[in-house]
Amino acid sequence: MYNEEASMVLLARAAQRDRIKRAWYRFSRHKLSIVGLIMVLSIVFIAIFAPYVAPYPEHAGPYVDFGSACEPPSLAHPFGTDAMGRDILSRVFFAFRDALLMGIVVLIIVVPIGSTVGLIGGYFEGKWFSTLIMRITDVFLAIPPLVLALAIAALLRPTLLNSMMAVSVSWWPWYARLVYGMTISLKNEPFVKAAELQGMNKFKIMFSEILPNHLGPILTKMTLDMGWVILTGASLSFVGLGEQPPTPALGTMVSDGAKYLPTYWWISVFPALMIVVIILAFNLLGDGVREMLTSGE
């Protein structure tokens, strides 16, 4: 008995290892996915260890040194300094923290809500409550996310948390729509019918039979969305609706520097460039994730 049980456990582990190996193979076939992965990992690393990585950690706070204001990029200040004499590179590193937090929190709120709405809407397609919730979703979809987020953020006090809420409200319908479409195409598949005929309860059918088949597209969209959510967050902070100074935020830094363009171009160009780098990193990674989860099966 002991042997049999042990061999079963080994079997399960071997099957798992095999699947991970093959997934990694599909992911790593494209070199750009690896580049994306390395970029994302570096950004995460920098964000976590910002106080140790940044050359001037104290510049992330209320620090003023007018003596070295608006210095161009140099060895001491690779991205130059801003109008208060703060090192832009250090501030960008610290800004990564809120940017990533923004993306993660928004997705943690948005994905479960959107997926649940989409699952219920899709599985019970044709019933009145399904029509109702999907029409509500359509109303949200009709408004561009940035406009909706701006409108909501303008109503609330400008804090990081409120800007996260604003982006979340405008973001969930996209997941609802995605999951809705996929659920409709799956709900008449024989394997769902088989579960129904066995007498499995509807809740379990939706979340345990149908949802796991959507994980590929959902994870892919999440990775790609990280970049876009961060951009939307930066747009909010650009117009002053996000994190307030002196805490560094990429959007705020770009808008602050805009006053000094084109003479002191580095003040806004480098933070803007970092936004581009973040979006690019998550897009490359997202393509790899798509490749890993959907092809070769």
Place this chain on the structure above:
Amino acid sequence: MQTILKVQNLKKYFPTKKKGVYVKAVDEISFDIFEQDVFALVGESGSGKSTTAYTVVGMYEPTSGKIFYKNFDISYGVDKRPLKLKQEIQIVFQDPGTSLNPSKTVLQIIGAPLTIHKKLRGKSLIEEVLKLLEMVELPSDYLYKLPRDIGGGEKQLIAIARALAPQPSFIVLDEPTSALDVSIQAKIIKTLLRLKEELKLTYLFITHDLSLVRNISNRIAIMYLGKIVEQGPTDRIFSDPAHPYTQMLLSSIPVLTKDEEALKPKHIESTGEIPSPVNVPPGCPFHTRCPFAKQICREKEPPYVEIEPGRIVRCHLFSNGTDGSSKDEEEVQTWS
């Protein structure tokens, strides 16, 4: 012989986009299935055989008519059926590629009905699934495989194991071999027949393959456009097909040798295609393809005539007299 499933005047119409126009998928059919029999429902695609199967298992609710399982009225959808009934009646679908959840392991797939009906978990669940795998002659290391790692025939065996899991007494087999390679079909059929003997099961076997039916079923019903045109014991239908449609089907079975050719009824050319069930021809629905069609066939629906005990035919050629008289028999001989 105990009747296990009784279908009475079963009708299943589907509404179309046009108001008042229905697809008459199943139209007033009746048949009985006896315990431990293999009852074959044969027909071309679009004849309503799968709809009949799905109505029996509860995927569709009948438009009218009754279905009895062991004298228990089950003529309603699966949501209203008690759990015990869902355990008793199982189905194996045609394509194992879509009937197994691609994101579940074999253990989870076969285990699902066991957790629902037997409340098994953990170790006892694994043990039971291993027993089921053994029953369908699959090795135990399939436990943690995903459907995509397994061949088509083996997938169908897993679908069969899943159907067996709740220990049913009645299984609907919806063309269980037609999506598989010929080389695997025989193995699946053999396994199904062995399991039927071992577990005393009753099968409702849906197929379009008459030659397959001959070897496995006790009784046959042949469907055409939602109606059963002929039903009876397998050997009688093969040795002496009564309905022109049955003759047409039998004579279009491909054969290899002259001896086999001689066994077949006189060749009737298969002409035309099955008409759309939205637009069923008036009178006998088969008259558009029937070589013996008479004026009455185009006007009046033929009645069900019992030409032998347990053998019912729906054709005007047998209803000339008031009942199945000798005159009919003569006519049979002239054209068969």
